[in-house]
Amino acid sequence: AQSVAQPEDQVNVAEGNPLTVKCTYSVSGNPYLFWYVQYPNRGLQFLLKYITGDNLVKGSYGFEAEFNKSQTSFHLKKPSALVSDSALYFCAVSPLSGGYNKLIFGAGTRLAVHP
Amino acid sequence: DVKVTQSSRYLVKRTGEKVFLECVQDMDHENMFWYRQDPGLGLRLIYFSYDVKMKEKGDIPEGYSVSREKKERFSLILESASTNQTSMYLCASITGQGTADTQYFGPGTRLTVL
Numbered sequence: 704a705q706s707v708a709q710p711e712d713q714v715n716v717a718e719g720n721p722l723t724v725k726c727t728y729s730v731s732g733n734p735y736l737f738w739y740v741q742y743p744n745r746g747l748q749f750l751l752k753y754i755t756g757d758n759l760v761k762g763s764y765g766f767e768a769e770f771n772k773s774q775t776s777f778h779l780k781k782p783s784a785l786v787s788d789s790a791l792y793f794c795a796v797s798p799l800s801g802g803y804n805k806l807i808f809g810a811g812t813r814l815a816v817h818p
Numbered sequence: 819d820v821k822v823t824q825s826s827r828y829l830v831k832r833t834g835e836k837v838f839l840e841c842v843q844d845m846d847h848e849n850m851f852w853y854r855q856d857p858g859l860g861l862r863l864i865y866f867s868y869d870v871k872m873k874e875k876g877d878i879p880e881g882y883s884v885s886r887e888k889k890e891r892f893s894l895i896l897e898s899a900s901t902n903q904t905s906m907y908l909c910a911s912i913t914g915q916g917t918a919d920t921q922y923f924g925p926g927t928r929l930t931v932l
Binding site: 707709712735737739744745746747748749752754793795797804805806808809810811 | 822827849851853858859860861862863866876908910912918919920921922923924925926928
């Protein structure tokens with residue numbers, strides 16, 4: 704079965720420190736990979752995506768993600784965390800089969816950045 | 819800027835009521851989706867539509883139906899609301915059929931069924 708795993712329910716980081724939010728996936732073939740962020744009482748906002756090419760993808764708000772095919776991972780990173788980065792982060796994959804741009808989401812990781 | 823709007827941010831209904839959640843997008847997107855979001859479960863696809871009057875079941879369609887009479891509007895219907903349908907409901911839209919495209923989400927409707 705196709706799935707996305709975000710192994711950490713919550714990640715705590717001090718402001719100014721680097722952050723990593725982990726994501727691994729299990730789908731056949733080479734899927735497209737996405738990160739979304741959700742601030743309190745808001746919908747999901749697109750951060751970045753990996754389609755093909757360079758394994759390091761840069762996105763909004765200084766975030767980047769590294770695609771690792773051998774480890775089937777797509778971890779989200781930021782060199783220096785801000786308190787305003789505190790939110791719920793979702794990793795998602797779009798399998799190449801099935802069409803219609805369907806996404807499979809992970810359970811989400813809550814990022815808490817402390818002053 | 820893509821804009822996806824949902825008719826209500828918060829909704830409280832009673833068990834057995836018929837509930838309508840509406841979603842409108844202003845970017846002429848072909849595909850529209852309804853998800854529910856629950857803590858620890860992420861987003862789960864309820865239904866999607868790839869064209870007017872066309873619909874496909876997602877992963878958890880039981881207890882829900884949908885309607886798409888116009889391209890910009892996609893409605894989710896709870897025929898007889900139950901307490902286990904208390905959740906956050908998110909609508910999304912996307913252009914075309916290419917799986918590299920980005921889904922754009924509405925602000926969500928938090929539904930409470932008493």
